[in-house]
Structures are given as C-alpha cells and as structure tokens.
Amino acid sequence: MNRIANAVQCRLTGARLAAGMSGGDHLAACLACQAEEAKYRSLSRQLAALRTVGADAPADLAPAVMTRVRKIPQERDARPGLNRALVAGVSSVTAAAVAGAVMVLARRRTRVA
Numbered sequence: 545m546n547r548i549a550n551a552v553q554c555r556l557t558g559a560r561l562a563a564g565m566s567g568g569d570h571l572a573a574c575l576a577c578q579a580e581e582a583k584y585r586s587l588s589r590q591l592a593a594l595r596t597v598g599a600d601a602p603a604d605l606a607p608a609v610m611t612r613v614r615k616i617p618q619e620r621d622a623r624p625g626l627n628r629a630l631v632a633g634v635s636s637v638t639a640a641a642v643a644g645a646v647m648v649l650a651r652r653r654t655r656v657a
Contacts, residue, residue, distance in 0.1 A: 550574075554570070557577045558577070558580055561580060
C-alpha cells in the first residue's frame with residue numbers, strides 16, 4: 545500500500561510542478577520527483593531563451609505566397625452548384641421538420657379536445 549501512496553504522491557508532485565507550484569514535502573525525499581523538477585527547470589530556461597530568438601522572413605516570401613494563392617481557383621469558380629445544393633437540402637430538411645411538428649401538434653389538439 546505504501547508503494548501506491550508513493551506513486552500517488554509522485555503524480556501529485558508532478559502535477560504541482562507542471563502548474564508552476566512548489567513540489568511540497570514529498571519533493572525533498574523523492575529522487576524521481578527531484579529529477580522531474582530539474583527537467584522542468586531546464587525546460588523553463590530553454591523556453592525563456594527562445595523568447596529572444598527572432599527570425600526574419602525572406603524578402604521574397606510574401607510575393608511567392610501571393611502568387612501561389614492567386615493560382616488556386618476560387619471556391620465559387622470550382623463548384624458553382626454546391627451552394628445551391630446545400631441551400632436546397634437545408635430547406636427540404638427544415639420543411640420536413642416543420643411539417644412533422646405541425647402534425648404532432650395537430651394530433652395532440654384532437655386528443656385533448
């Protein structure tokens with residue numbers, strides 16, 4: 545049972561470390577959790593160092609991207625009937641739902657009366 549309790553403590557300590565909290569009393573006695581804390585600290589330092597790294601895009605990137613985008617056919621040009629079919633389908637489903645609701649309400653009224 546002590547093994548299970550220790551495993552639970554390790555998981556909780558890992559969750560606290562991941563959330564940026566202190567490891568608690570368990571951290572002082574557990575070598576595995578101390579190693580995990582060292583990994584979190586190292587990762588935190590590495591991420592902080594990345595904040596200062598910058599990269600400039602090549603000068604010809606924007607014109608190259610725009611040239612490729614302009615070559616792609618517009619969606620309306622590629623499938624002109626798609627919007628019509630979609631509207632027709634949604635309209636028919638809506639009409640069927642309204643008709644069903646009217647029938648249900650009409651049956652309820654005839655039963656109540």
